[in-house]
C-alpha cells in the first residue's frame with residue numbers, strides 16, 4: 001500500500017461507513033479513501049471540545065509521535081487533516097475491534113492467550129521505549145485487535161517523550177497508574193518508561209483474573225497502588241504469578257526489563273514459535 005497522494009487531504013476524499021466507537025472526545029468511523037479504495041478508521045475530534053479539555057497540544061504531540069511509529073503491534077496513524085470545526089485522524093482499521101470487549105465477553109483469558117498478548121505488548125513497548133516514547137496509558141481500552149488476532153497498542157493521546165516530569169491531570173481509571181505517577185507531595189517526581197512496565201503488570205493481572213489488581217474506590221485504589229497491596233488468586237499459575245510480581249514492583253528501577261519479560265518462563269512456555 002502506498003501513501004495516499006500528498007495532495008491536500010480532505011473529508012470529501014473518504015466514504016464514511018459505520019461508527020466503530022465513541023471516545024471521550026469524539027467518534028471513530030470506518031472509512032474508505034475513494035480513489036484508492038483504502039480502508040481505514042477516521043477519528044473525528046471537535047476542536048471546541050479539545051479546547052475545553054485543554055488537550056489540543058496533546059493531540060498535536062500524539063500526531064507527531066505516532067506518525068513516526070511503524071510496528072505490527074502499534075496502530076498506525078497514517079495522517080491527519082482538519083476543517084473549521086474538526087480534526088480528523090486517519091488511523092489503521094483494526095478488524096477485530098477493542099480488546100476489552102473480548103476480555104469482558106470471555107471474563108478472563110486462558111493463560112496461553114494472555115501470554116501471547118503480553119508477549120506482543122512487550123515487543124511493542126520495547127519498540128516504543130527504544131524511540132524514547134512512553135505510552136503512559138496502557139489499559140485494555142487502548143488495545144485493539146487486528147483481523148489475525150494480533151493486538152495493537154492505540155491512542156497515544158497521553159504518550160510523551162522520556163524522561164518526563166510533566167504532570168497531566170489523568171482522566172479515566174486510576175487502576176493502571178503506577179505509584180510514581182500518583183500525586184506524592186510537592187517534590188517534582190520524574191518518571192520514565194518504567195511506568196509502562198507497571199501498567200504491563202496490571203494488564204497481565206487483568207487478562208488472567210478478569211479485574212484489575214487494585215480495583216477499589218478511587219481513594220482506596222490510590223492507597224493500594226502506593227502500598228502495592230494486591231492478592232493474586234490461587235488459580236493463577238506460579239509462572240504467571242512470578243511475572244506479575246516482577247512487574248508490579250513499587251520501585252520503578254526494580255521492575256524487570258522488557259527483554260526479561262520476553263524471556264520469562266511463562267512467556268516462553270506459551271509462545272514457542274509455531275505453537
Ligand SMILES: Cn1ncc2ncnc(NCCc3cnc(NC(=O)Nc4cccc(C(F)(F)F)c4)s3)c21
Pocket residue numbers: 020021023025028041043045055056057058059062075089091092093094095096097098144154155156157158
Ligand atoms: C473502535 N475501533 N474499532 C476498530 C478500530 N480501528 C481503529 N481505531 C479504532 N478506534 C480509534 C482508536 C484510536 C486511535 N488513536 C486515537 N487517538 C485519540 O483518540 N487521540 C485523542 C483524542 C482526543 C483527545 C486526546 C488527548 F489529547 F486528550 F489525549 C487524544 S483513538 C477502532
